[in-house]
Amino acid sequence: MTDISLKVPEAVRAQPYPGAPDNWKRFFTFSTDHKVIGIQYIVTSFFFFLVGGAFAMVIRGELITPDADLIDRTAYNALFTMHGTIMLFLWTFPVLVGLGNYLVPLMIGARDMAFPRLNAVSFWMIPVAGVLLMASFLVPGGPSQSGWWAYPPVSLQNPTGNLINGQVLWILAVAISGVSSIMGAVNFVTTIFRMRSPGMTWFRTPAFVWAVLAAQLIQLYGLPALTGGAIMLLLDLTIGTSFFAPDRGGNPILYQHFFWFYSHPAVYVMVLPAFGTFSEVLPVHARKPLFGYRVIAASSILITIISGAVWVHHMYASATPPWMRMFFMVTTMLVAVPSGIKVFGWVATVWGGKIRFTTPMLFALGGISNWLFAGITGIFLGSVPIDLHVHNTYFVVGHFHYVLYGAIAMAIFAAIYHWFPKITGRRYYEGLGQLHFALAYIGTQLTFLPMHPLGLMGMPRRVASYDLEFAYWNVIASLGGFLLGVSTVPFILNMVSSWILGEKAGDNPWRAYGLEWLTTSPPSVENFEEIPVVISPPYGYGQDRPLVASNPNPKTIADSGFLIEQKTLSPEPE
Amino acid sequence: MTTEQAIAQDIEAKVRHTQEREAAGNSKFGFIVFLLSESVIFLSFFTGYIIYKTQTPNWYPPGVTGLEIRDPAINTVVLVSSSFVIYIAERFLHDKKLWGFRLFLIATMAMGGYFLYGQAVEWSSLPFTYQSGLFGGLFYLLTGFHGLHVFSGIVLQAVMLGRSLFPGNYDNGYFGVEATSLFWHFVDVIWIILFGLLYLWQ
Numbered sequence: 001m002t003d004i005s006l007k008v009p010e011a012v013r014a015q016p017y018p019g020a021p022d023n024w025k026r027f028f029t030f031s032t033d034h035k036v037i038g039i040q041y042i043v044t045s046f047f048f049f050l051v052g053g054a055f056a057m058v059i060r061g062e063l064i065t066p067d068a069d070l071i072d073r074t075a076y077n078a079l080f081t082m083h084g085t086i087m088l089f090l091w092t093f094p095v096l097v098g099l100g101n102y103l104v105p106l107m108i109g110a111r112d113m114a115f116p117r118l119n120a121v122s123f124w125m126i127p128v129a130g131v132l133l134m135a136s137f138l139v140p141g142g143p144s145q146s147g148w149w150a151y152p153p154v155s156l157q158n159p160t161g162n163l164i165n166g167q168v169l170w171i172l173a174v175a176i177s178g179v180s181s182i183m184g185a186v187n188f189v190t191t192i193f194r195m196r197s198p199g200m201t202w203f204r205t206p207a208f209v210w211a212v213l214a215a216q217l218i219q220l221y222g223l224p225a226l227t228g229g230a231i232m233l234l235l236d237l238t239i240g241t242s243f244f245a246p247d248r249g250g251n252p253i254l255y256q257h258f259f260w261f262y263s264h265p266a267v268y269v270m271v272l273p274a275f276g277t278f279s280e281v282l283p284v285h286a287r288k289p290l291f292g293y294r295v296i297a298a299s300s301i302l303i304t305i306i307s308g309a310v311w312v313h314h315m316y317a318s319a320t321p322p323w324m325r326m327f328f329m330v331t332t333m334l335v336a337v338p339s340g341i342k343v344f345g346w347v348a349t350v351w352g353g354k355i356r357f358t359t360p361m362l363f364a365l366g367g368i369s370n371w372l373f374a375g376i377t378g379i380f381l382g383s384v385p386i387d388l389h390v391h392n393t394y395f396v397v398g399h400f401h402y403v404l405y406g407a408i409a410m411a412i413f414a415a416i417y418h419w420f421p422k423i424t425g426r427r428y429y430e431g432l433g434q435l436h437f438a439l440a441y442i443g444t445q446l447t448f449l450p451m452h453p454l455g456l457m458g459m460p461r462r463v464a465s466y467d468l469e470f471a472y473w474n475v476i477a478s479l480g481g482f483l484l485g486v487s488t489v490p491f492i493l494n495m496v497s498s499w500i501l502g503e504k505a506g507d508n509p510w511r512a513y514g515l516e517w518l519t520t521s522p523p524s525v526e527n528f529e530e531i532p533v534v535i536s537p538p539y540g541y542g543q544d545r546p547l548v549a550s551n552p553n554p555k556t557i558a559d560s561g562f563l564i565e566q567k568t569l570s571p572e573p574e
Numbered sequence: 575m576t577t578e579q580a581i582a583q584d585i586e587a588k589v590r591h592t593q594e595r596e597a598a599g600n601s602k603f604g605f606i607v608f609l610l611s612e613s614v615i616f617l618s619f620f621t622g623y624i625i626y627k628t629q630t631p632n633w634y635p636p637g638v639t640g641l642e643i644r645d646p647a648i649n650t651v652v653l654v655s656s657s658f659v660i661y662i663a664e665r666f667l668h669d670k671k672l673w674g675f676r677l678f679l680i681a682t683m684a685m686g687g688y689f690l691y692g693q694a695v696e697w698s699s700l701p702f703t704y705q706s707g708l709f710g711g712l713f714y715l716l717t718g719f720h721g722l723h724v725f726s727g728i729v730l731q732a733v734m735l736g737r738s739l740f741p742g743n744y745d746n747g748y749f750g751v752e753a754t755s756l757f758w759h760f761v762d763v764i765w766i767i768l769f770g771l772l773y774l775w776q
């Protein structure tokens with residue numbers, strides 16, 4: 001038979017696998033391979049996770065006693081601002097983009113993202129933003145102190161009078177990460193719309209891919225609004241326009257609208273890929289198809305739409321007129337529905353399954369339990385009468401940390417453990433993984449649960465010192481926080497040692513059902529020798545239906561898998 | 575050849591065909607997605623403008639009663655017509671008539687340049703600055719941000735013009751030109767809305 005196939009040239013395939021430790025140097029180059037970029041994203045943002053975590057340790061150290069004794073209040077303000085900014089813009093967003101980058105092309109049977117060079121540029125903007133943000137420690141006056149939301153008029157203060165001050169650097173860093181996100185979003189949306197392999201109809205597309213698509217669509221419609229607001233804030237701060245400056249006739253509330261029009265949907269940019277991870281990990285380790293796959297997949301898009309109309313629930317206490325409060329209270333309750341549907345689907349997936357309590361499964365189950373709790377406090381906060389009492393208290397801090405650490409960080413760890421064998425070709429140490437989970441899960445409860453009673457008692461957020469009556473819960477929260485800090489140690493040990501020394505994993509160690517498992521571990525440069533032809537919906541566990549028509553990697557993958565319909569088409573036409 | 579092989583070959587041919595077509599369309603799709611996203615920045619500025627304007631008691635700075643509309647109207651006509659001119663340029667390229675393409679592209683650039691010139695003349699003759707209250711700030715923000723887009727459009731056109739001087743550049747498709755012209759139409763539509771908001775609604 002004549003060879004008209006799209007086979008990757010031998011020379012390309014002969015290159016060493018990306019991700020193998022022996023060619024670590026490629027991670028420091030301007031590589032356009034989506035897998036290298038994915039790992040670059042994940043590792044870089046994990047570094048920032050450690051930086052943001054170190055700031056959190058200092059913050060909790062300060063709060064273990066009622067007085068502002070460890071650091072002064074100015075430093076405290078700077079630290080919580082930097083903590084929040086780093087954790088959102090340099091950890092959660094980019095690490096999820098990294099996972100998406102690594103996984104989406106593999107899951108849809110593509111050789112790379114639609115725009116590989118744009119992809120590399122998007123990545124390299126992240127370290128630039130990070131350096132810029134860190135540089136604000138060096139300028140006179142130190143970093144911004146106005147919190148991650150940078151509300152005017154606080155963010156318009158410029159006591160040093162310098163043009164280059166912490167707040168300006170903050171805006172520039174966030175703007176760069178924003179440009180990177182927009183370019184990434186264009187790339188993801190194009191890739192997912194146009195590069196799914198033949199036969200992969202929408203309802204044969206994995207839920208993770210749906211979730212990434214839903215999240216990236218939010219970036220496209222939301223981020224520009226924040227960009228608009230940020231441009232106006234920057235002009236107010238530097239050249240003396242008066243958009244948001246009340247003393248010059250401006251309207252600071254409008255900034256809040258710009259900010260939350262993006263930043264509420266932004267929480268879904270972060271949580272949707274986490275949802276997607278749950279939807280991928282649970283079926284594999286419970287050996288059952290994802291329950292209600294179509295509904296779970298489509299509900300992601302529903303979230304994209306509804307979450308664009310709930311932002312004012314962050315502004316109930318901002319002189320918002322009653323009709324607006326009413327309207328946004330209703331939409332906020334509505335957006336919880338698709339999330340609830342998903343939880344139902346996950347529980348039904350696990351129910352009666354042959355569960356294997358591997359580390360990724362533990363993180364996924366733990367993450368879902370935390371998400372359930374955060375969803376309930378979210379409903380509390382969404383209701384106007386309750387929110388007016390607890391707005392700007394520790395209750396809010398507890399709520400969003402349950403989402404951001406409890407659910408999203410757990411999902412990220414679940415994803416890293418679950419795809420570790422694929423990414424590195426090696427197995428992680430199960431014992432260390434479970435220790436990591438135990439410490440992280442207990443640490444999460446100890447740190448963030450006490451914040452709820454604190455908030456209900458009336459402890460405000462963003463304070464370096466507090467009344468004696470709050471001491472009890474704060475001590476517990478601080479000790480829990482330190483435990484969370486410790487929990488990263490087994491993780492790092494595990495990752496480094498198993499990447500170098502771990503047992504070889506094989507192509508499909510979990511016996512999972514998905515295109516990414518039809519490649520070698522780690523996958524070769526262009527993933528597939530032949531573009532796979534998909535013939536089934538995903539998650540066919542226990543159903544005896546193959547996923548693809550023929551082996552996409554006939555040279556490297558054995559044909560015996562339960563994923564391939566047509567065993568050995570013909571003898572290799574060399 | 576067995577039927578199995580024939581089927582396999584058929585599938586492969588189909589796969590390759592889709593792949594090629596998709597690669598060609600990806601850039602266009604991506605660019606449209608980008609423009610849609612970009613338009614949200616303008617949309618948020620417009621919304622801001624409407625809210626500010628309807629809620630501010632003394633809209634114009636002291637001594638200002640409104641904006642002169644005659645010259646901006648001429649400017650508008652020039653910019654809007656240039657959208658048709660770049661369309662003609664694109665048609666010429668489509669028919670592989672490079673000289674027509676260049677000529678009309680240069681005409682587009684000249685019209686864009688005239689627009690920016692008119693804008694600059696207007697700016698220098700205005701009795702208020704960007705520090706003159708909300709109106710001043712918004713006027714310069716909106717026209718300036720749009721002007722930057724016009725400028726980028728002209729730069730893109732210059733690049734496309736330069737590329738046409740190297741033979742073979744536009745032999746297999748001319749996505750860059752399509753994108754440039756799409757961007758130019760986009761800048762145009764934004765201006766029409768801006769003209770309505772700033773000059774007609776006084």
Ligand code: HEM
Pocket residue numbers: 149266267268270271313314332333335336339374375376377378379381382383387390391392396399400403404408
């Ligand atoms: C059922 C879903 C959810 C509901 C109903 C909900 C509701 C709310 C409400 C009403 C607030 C404002 C409280 C206040 O400031 O007074 C809030 C704050 C917050 N939520 Fe949620 N939320 C939900 C899910 C999420 C998710 C998924 C995330 C993150 C990925 C998240 C992150 C946050 C953050 C970061 C804040 C605090 C922002 C700040 O003040 O700095 N929430 N939530």
Ligand SMILES: [Cu+2]
Pocket residue numbers: 263264267310311313314
């Ligand atoms: Cu919200």
